[in-house]
Amino acid sequence: EIVLTQSPATLSLSPGERATLSCGASQSVSSSYLAWYQQKPGLAPRLLIYDASSRATGIPDRFSGSGSGTDFTLTISRLEPEDFAVYYCQQYGSSPWTFGQGTKVEIK
Amino acid sequence: EVQLVESGGGLVKPGGSLRLSCAASGFTFSSYSMNWVRQAPGKGLEWVSSISSSSSYIYYADSVKGRFTISRDNAKNSLYLQMNSLRAEDTAVYYCARDSDYGDYGIFDVWGKGTTVTVSS
Numbered sequence: 001e002i003v004l005t006q007s008p009a010t011l012s013l014s015p016g017e018r019a020t021l022s023c024g025a026s027q028s029v030s031s032s033y034l035a036w037y038q039q040k041p042g043l044a045p046r047l048l049i050y051d052a053s054s055r056a057t058g059i060p061d062r063f064s065g066s067g068s069g070t071d072f073t074l075t076i077s078r079l080e081p082e083d084f085a086v087y088y089c090q091q092y093g094s095s096p097w098t099f100g101q102g103t104k105v106e107i108k
Numbered sequence: 109e110v111q112l113v114e115s116g117g118g119l120v121k122p123g124g125s126l127r128l129s130c131a132a133s134g135f136t137f138s139s140y141s142m143n144w145v146r147q148a149p150g151k152g153l154e155w156v157s158s159i160s161s162s163s164s165y166i167y168y169a170d171s172v173k174g175r176f177t178i179s180r181d182n183a184k185n186s187l188y189l190q191m192n193s194l195r196a197e198d199t200a201v202y203y204c205a206r207d208s209d210y211g212d213y214g215i216f217d218v219w220g221k222g223t224t225v226t227v228s229s
Contacts, residue, residue, distance in 0.1 A: 037153075043221075045219055047217045051210070092214025096169050
């Protein structure tokens, strides 16, 4: 099973700032089969990025993903008030699909 | 509107059973693989089970294998999760999630709002 480790656990930033979230895998994620989700309190997760760098339908271009192998990054170029939430990475390159433990982006 | 609506959650004693349902609408249900993903209180996401569009392929997380059974009825646009021998650690919000058509299995592009399962005596 591929273990995903996200860092930092919490990121305290102000609106307008840049957010950089990391996701490390215990072994290489085949074909960069990595996704990022956003989850707000009491709501279901929302798909942001798939295949490491492709934005899902309707996702603003301030969200971008990069990386390959064992190191992946989600970048939010300029934080909007609605971006403060928990973000999860997920690999679907090998079964079982696994998620990271999440990074909370909070208002500083 | 594409929508998934879960139901069937509740309070059950350890060792008990529960059957979750997920009603799909707004898309051709029979064309998509479907999944269950759960989230324990205050914790992260855990994939539970997947079923292919025609039920030919079924997968489970080790944590539920032998206790949970996923199924679907394409005529009723519905997904199910039969949960037996429930344990306290199965307590979670259970989400129904659709596999995307981005080309790879395991990308969850539509999610329901979830149904809460609590296992406690």
